[in-house]
Amino acid sequence: MTTTASTTEPVAGARTLALAHYAARGVLEHVLARHGITFQQQVALRAALTTDAPQTPDDLVTQVQDSLKAAPADIRATVDELLAKQLLVADGAHLRLTDAGRALMAAVGAETAPVSARIWGGIPAADLAVAGRVLTLVTERANAELAALTA
Numbered sequence: 815m816t817t818t819a820s821t822t823e824p825v826a827g828a829r830t831l832a833l834a835h836y837a838a839r840g841v842l843e844h845v846l847a848r849h850g851i852t853f854q855q856q857v858a859l860r861a862a863l864t865t866d867a868p869q870t871p872d873d874l875v876t877q878v879q880d881s882l883k884a885a886p887a888d889i890r891a892t893v894d895e896l897l898a899k900q901l902l903v904a905d906g907a908h909l910r911l912t913d914a915g916r917a918l919m920a921a922v923g924a925e926t927a928p929v930s931a932r933i934w935g936g937i938p939a940a941d942l943a944v945a946g947r948v949l950t951l952v953t954e955r956a957n958a959e960l961a962a963l964t965a
Contacts, residue, residue, distance in 0.1 A: 849921065865877070874889075874893060900912055900915075901914055
């Protein structure tokens with residue numbers, strides 16, 4: 815009797831997505847801890863850094879909430895922490911990154927870039943394109959389900 819090896823590939827699902835997310839987030843949080851900031855603080859700083867227009871505190875809270883699905887009060891506390899750390903500053907009605915905030919984000923980016931390259935390197939572009947389409951669809955559907963639950 816001859817047997818052949820099975821080449822069953824893993825199928826993406828909620829658990830696979832969660833495991834990948836938390837593995838990658840664990841790497842990032844390790845780097846962030848060395849800089850004395852949390853994941854939620856980094857998400858808020860990135861949102862402030864990548865925006866095209868100045869944001870009010872409410873704008874920033876909304877943007878972070880859209881990303882993390884966290885409670886607005888928790889995000890406001892995070893913004894207050896970033897203001898206290900002088901990584902964000904109020905400029906009239908708007909918030910902007912300070913030089914220290916920009917330097918921190920640059921340092922985190924420099925530390926995570928080689929790790930990201932090792933994690934993502936060698937994955938065929940076609941596979942990344944398929945994963946991108948699937949994850950975008952999952953995000954859209956999950957956002958719609960969450961909106962229905964909270965309506």
